[in-house]
Amino acid sequence: MQSAYQMVVIGAGPAGMAAAQTAARQGVEVAVIDEQPHPGGQIYRNVNASPLADIDLLGKDYVFGRQLVQGFEYAHLDYFANSGVWFLDRAGELGIVQDGVHRRVSAQRIVIACGAQERAMPFPGWDKAGVMTAGAAQILMKSAAMVPSEAPVLAGNGPLLLLLAWQYLRAGVRLRAIVDTAQSANRWPALRYFPQAIAASDYLFKGLKLVSAIRRARVPWFREASDLRALGEERLSALHFTCRGKPQHIDTTLLLLHQGVIPALQIAAAAGCETRWNSLQQCWQPQVDDWGQSSVDSVFVAGDAAGIGGARAAWLGGQLAGLQLAHQLGLIDAVKRDKLAQPIRKARARHLAIRPFLDTWYRVAESSLVPGDETLACRCEEVSVGEIRTLAAMGCTGPNQAKAFTRCGMGPCQGRFCGSTVEQVFASETAASPQQIGRFNTRPPLKPVTLGQIAGIAHNEQR
Amino acid sequence: MPLQSRQNYDTLIVGGGLVGAAVACGIAATGAGVAVLDGGDRDFRASRGNFGLVWVQGKGADFPAYARLSGVAARQWADFSAELEDATGIDVGLQQTGGYDFCLTGDEWQQREWEMRQVALHTGGEFEYQMLDAAELRQRIPEVSGEVLGASYSAADGHVNPLYLLRALHQRMHDLGVNYAPGQVVQASRRHNDEYVVSTLQQDYRAAKLVFCAGLSNQRLCRDLDMHIPVQPLRGQLLITDRVPVFLPAATLQVRQTREGTLQIGDSHEDVGLDESTTLDVITRLAQRAVRIFPHLAAVRVNRAWGALRVMTPDGVPIYHQSAEHPGAYAISCHSGVTLAALHAREIANWICSGAQDSLIAPFSAERFNV
Amino acid sequence: MFKILGDTGEHLVVELDGDEVTVPAGVSVAAALLYLDRIPTRHSVVNGLPRAPYCMMGVCFECLIEVDGVVDQRACQLQVRAGQRLRRQLATSKVESA
Numbered sequence: 022m023q024s025a026y027q028m029v030v031i032g033a034g035p036a037g038m039a040a041a042q043t044a045a046r047q048g049v050e051v052a053v054i055d056e057q058p059h060p061g062g063q064i065y066r067n068v069n070a071s072p073l074a075d076i077d078l079l080g081k082d083y084v085f086g087r088q089l090v091q092g093f094e095y096a097h098l099d100y101f102a103n104s105g106v107w108f109l110d111r112a113g114e115l116g117i118v119q120d121g122v123h124r125r126v127s128a129q130r131i132v133i134a135c136g137a138q139e140r141a142m143p144f145p146g147w148d149k150a151g152v153m154t155a156g157a158a159q160i161l162m163k164s165a166a167m168v169p170s171e172a173p174v175l176a177g178n179g180p181l182l183l184l185l186a187w188q189y190l191r192a193g194v195r196l197r198a199i200v201d202t203a204q205s206a207n208r209w210p211a212l213r214y215f216p217q218a219i220a221a222s223d224y225l226f227k228g229l230k231l232v233s234a235i236r237r238a239r240v241p242w243f244r245e246a247s248d249l250r251a252l253g254e255e256r257l258s259a260l261h262f263t264c265r266g267k268p269q270h271i272d273t274t275l276l277l278l279h280q281g282v283i284p285a286l287q288i289a290a291a292a293g294c295e296t297r298w299n300s301l302q303q304c305w306q307p308q309v310d311d312w313g314q315s316s317v318d319s320v321f322v323a324g325d326a327a328g329i330g331g332a333r334a335a336w337l338g339g340q341l342a343g344l345q346l347a348h349q350l351g352l353i354d355a356v357k358r359d360k361l362a363q364p365i366r367k368a369r370a371r372h373l374a375i376r377p378f379l380d381t382w383y384r385v386a387e388s389s390l391v392p393g394d395e396t397l398a399c400r401c402e403e404v405s406v407g408e409i410r411t412l413a414a415m416g417c418t419g420p421n422q423a424k425a426f427t428r429c430g431m432g433p434c435q436g437r438f439c440g441s442t443v444e445q446v447f448a449s450e451t452a453a454s455p456q457q458i459g460r461f462n463t464r465p466p467l468k469p470v471t472l473g474q475i476a477g478i479a480h481n482e483q484r
Numbered sequence: 485m486p487l488q489s490r491q492n493y494d495t496l497i498v499g500g501g502l503v504g505a506a507v508a509c510g511i512a513a514t515g516a517g518v519a520v521l522d523g524g525d526r527d528f529r530a531s532r533g534n535f536g537l538v539w540v541q542g543k544g545a546d547f548p549a550y551a552r553l554s555g556v557a558a559r560q561w562a563d564f565s566a567e568l569e570d571a572t573g574i575d576v577g578l579q580q581t582g583g584y585d586f587c588l589t590g591d592e593w594q595q596r597e598w599e600m601r602q603v604a605l606h607t608g609g610e611f612e613y614q615m616l617d618a619a620e621l622r623q624r625i626p627e628v629s630g631e632v633l634g635a636s637y638s639a640a641d642g643h644v645n646p647l648y649l650l651r652a653l654h655q656r657m658h659d660l661g662v663n664y665a666p667g668q669v670v671q672a673s674r675r676h677n678d679e680y681v682v683s684t685l686q687q688d689y690r691a692a693k694l695v696f697c698a699g700l701s702n703q704r705l706c707r708d709l710d711m712h713i714p715v716q717p718l719r720g721q722l723l724i725t726d727r728v729p730v731f732l733p734a735a736t737l738q739v740r741q742t743r744e745g746t747l748q749i750g751d752s753h754e755d756v757g758l759d760e761s762t763t764l765d766v767i768t769r770l771a772q773r774a775v776r777i778f779p780h781l782a783a784v785r786v787n788r789a790w791g792a793l794r795v796m797t798p799d800g801v802p803i804y805h806q807s808a809e810h811p812g813a814y815a816i817s818c819h820s821g822v823t824l825a826a827l828h829a830r831e832i833a834n835w836i837c838s839g840a841q842d843s844l845i846a847p848f849s850a851e852r853f854n855v
Numbered sequence: 856m857f858k859i860l861g862d863t864g865e866h867l868v869v870e871l872d873g874d875e876v877t878v879p880a881g882v883s884v885a886a887a888l889l890y891l892d893r894i895p896t897r898h899s900v901v902n903g904l905p906r907a908p909y910c911m912m913g914v915c916f917e918c919l920i921e922v923d924g925v926v927d928q929r930a931c932q933l934q935v936r937a938g939q940r941l942r943r944q945l946a947t948s949k950v951e952s953a
């Protein structure tokens with residue numbers, strides 16, 4: 022690893038691979054840093070290093086990633102796997118832990134392409150051993166060819182949940198039930214966006230294909246489920262919920278949850294990028310222009326990290342960032358940039374056209390974002406929603422004061438899973454919008470690092 | 485946020501950090517009607533970023549009154565924390581089992597020894613200390629490395645969880661009926677006959693007495709009432725680690741182990757203006773110093789790093805100031821809001837309630853800068 | 856809890872809680888624990904609640920485990936290696952779960 026690069030890309034998912042490749046092709050000196058052992062990001066995880074005998078099992082969209090990863094592997098750039106960015110500042114200083122060794126790199130420009138994370142789905146018992154995210158289940162399939170040995174329950178809302186169900190069925194996994202928390206009341210408002218969604222009709226057809234495959238397999242499908250509660254002592258034993266007014270009980274040792282993904286905001290926030298609340302997608306996102314440039318001039322954010330748009334839009338968005346950076350670094354003029362960008366923009370717009378429809382159809386219910394008092398908001402420090410609610414009602418400046426008072430968000434995950442719950446509780450208690458409430462300050466380290474690793478920096482430099 | 489419609493108070497306090505909250509508790513305990521106007525969630529808040537030390541060692545080496553004041557404040561801590569816990573059920577985690585300040589060089593040792601002697605002198609021997617050489621130090625803390633030459637030690641020192649302290653003070657304010665109003669960013673204040681009027685973006689508040697405890701904003705806010713309060717930011721960066729088994733018997737100025745087992749590592753002193761950010765250089769230096777003193781900590785994971793702005797006066801000594809032109813208008817500015825918390829809730833609150841002079845407090849008027 | 860599709864790949868031996876166990880090669884430590892059905896994988900430090908891997912992508916820190924004497928490693932971000940010494944961070948005295 023050199024000590025300085027023109028451009029450092031954080032994340033080797035579709036957005037990061039595209040930004041890096043595009044800029045490198047124009048002659049920019051690029052380094053790509055990623056925590057995983059292989060390029061591909063969340064969606065194309067292990068696509069060229071799959072343990073699966075038959076990767077078609079995961080569907081065409083996954084296999085599509087093969088060519089992207091191949092192109093990336095041949096590009097003229099430095100790629101560092103197993104490397105986590107734990108520190109960065111607006112001056113372009115990065116602290117990186119690569120295979121346990123600390124490195125310090127400075128970058129003229131940074132592209133943050135660190136993707137999305139699962140939105141928390143808090144309800145009583147969501148912390149029990151045996152409750153996992155649907156994304157985790159997919160990671161097990163992609164990176165370890167592992168599927169449940171007993172029929173799992175899938176609960177929540179959103180396309181990924183259905184995709185997982187479909188992939189499991191193809192792999193011969195039986196499903197105990199789908200506990201669907203989607204609200205039929207969202208359907209009318211979603212239809213407003215239907216005409217524009219037609220432009221991306223392939224997504225609609227894919228969705229229909231998933232739904233009919235699941236129907237054909239006769240998986241018990243509980244719609245409009247609410248009041249979820251996971252039971253069990255040392256590990257999960259059952260799920261309780263209400264469906265159309267009737268209490269339901271399903272014995273299970275594995276519960277897979279999903280209610281959408283949200284941008285992983287930590288790195289952009291640490292870089293000082295301004296963020297805003299996206300009320301359609303119910304999450305925060307960094308403010309970026311049509312090239313992905315953030316409020317901090319030297320920092321770009323691309324792909325899902327800049328707002329949820331899916332893998333194809335991420336790939337195209339990464340290309341736009343790469344072009345603009347090549348231009349800003351003096352390698353291509355504006356005319357060439359715009360000429361290359363034009364078809365990319367057009368394709369990207371088509372992939373994004375489906376979003377408002379999906380975001381509205383799968384809008385998460387208020388009761389799922391602002392759970393009852395006994396639910397754990399913060400799994401790390403075990404702080405209940407009730408404690409946060411009491412503080413908000415007593416008068417408290419906001420999430421950061423609540424964090425100081427309760428340790429909520431101070432555990433090792435640094436508020437990645439409780440942040441949204443805390444904001445939502447404040448918003449509902451004080452009748453304000455999350456934008457007015459604000460969010461947790463982000464603190465380094467962004468990835469785990471030890472005192473010794475940090476202290477070793479100067480050690481390296483002295484030599 | 486719930487806001488009572490009432491806008492007339494006996495005392496208005498601007499700022500709800502450790503200083504404002506402690507003073508508010510003390511004044512409200514006398515039965516006075518108090519409101520605390522507090523700013524936004526992401527304002528500069530030293531109360532949420534500090535090191536949590538109750539520290540006397542070396543304070544006031546060249547300001548005798550401050551040496552005495554710090555001693556008085558630290559001696560009240562045990563009783564104050566018991567009182568707080570009784571009233572609120574919140575244990576602020578006071579451990580007043582002494583404090584060490586490590587010396588890594590001979591120069592540090594000499595400087596330290598001089599400071600200790602001065603403080604002892606100023607307090608007529610009330611402040612007691614020891615200079616420990618390397619062997620003596622390792623007898624008490626075996627994990628200390630061979631690079632450490634020794635340490636100063638004082639039994640008067642200790643530490644608390646500063647966040648629980650802030651929370652306990654807020655709970656106490658609430659229970660005493662203080663109207664705590666968050667999100668009220670004060671724009672201006674003026675005197676109107678016998679009353680002070682304070683305007684926030686949302687509304688006006690009125691009170692007979694007005695106390696500014698607004699940290700770094702005191703400089704600007706106090707000007708409205710002709711008080712010159714020269715405070716400046718001084719950044720400190722700190723690290724906190726994941727929990728490790730307890731090994732530190734007492735606080736140290738470089739590393740303190742909280743009751744949960746986490747280690748707080750501090751803290752830098754940087755004159756960088758209103759910039760709270762963290763830097764790789766300083767984090768690196770803090771980590772290096774920590775493992776230089778305690779090599780066994782190299783494998784410990786860092787949980788968080790942050791920067792916070794200290795509220796510094798030109799001489800590093802607190803300001804307890806009553807306006808000469810506008811009686812009833814006060815300014816309180818200090819760096820050591822944890823160490824001085826009991827004093828603020830007691831002596832300072834009494835001073836404001838009674839309006840009387842007090843020989844312990846008088847030397848801290850901001851007049852000292854007008855020479 | 857989890858099985859390998861067409862389990863024909865390589866395996867290796869690691870030490871888990873003092874016992875030698877066989878796990879698939881090339882997977883994360885967290886995947887290996889799920890394969891062995893050894894959950895919970897830890898008890899929380901705050902109230903001793905039983906926990907197991909949750910996100911598998913390095914975000915939640917629920918999968919913390921002791922590896923070769925170093926505690927609090929994210930099992931989902933570490934690959935299994937032959938001879939690795941793994942120890943689940945379980946409460947020694949059993950805690951009543953909430």
Ligand SMILES: Cc1cc2nc3c(=O)[nH]c(=O)nc-3n(C[C@H](O)[C@H](O)[C@H](O)COP(=O)(O)OP(=O)(O)OC[C@H]3O[C@@H](n4cnc5c(N)ncnc54)[C@H](O)[C@@H]3O)c2cc1C
Nearest residue numbers: 032034035036055056062063106135136156324325331332
């Ligand atoms: C759990 C999960 C499952 C999903 N499953 C599907 C699916 O099946 N189908 C679908 O269409 N969409 C899915 N999505 C959405 C899809 O993954 C995104 O649309 C797409 O991956 C976005 O691409 P990206 O390049 O923006 O980010 P990503 O693909 O997430 O890539 C980001 C990369 O950055 C790395 N990284 C992050 N932080 C650091 C750091 N500090 N240092 C170093 N590296 C870092 C990560 O390891 C990762 O490799 C899923 C999302 C999630 C979170």
Ligand code: FES
Nearest residue numbers: 911913915916931
């Ligand atoms: S399972 Fe979430 S960090 Fe490993």
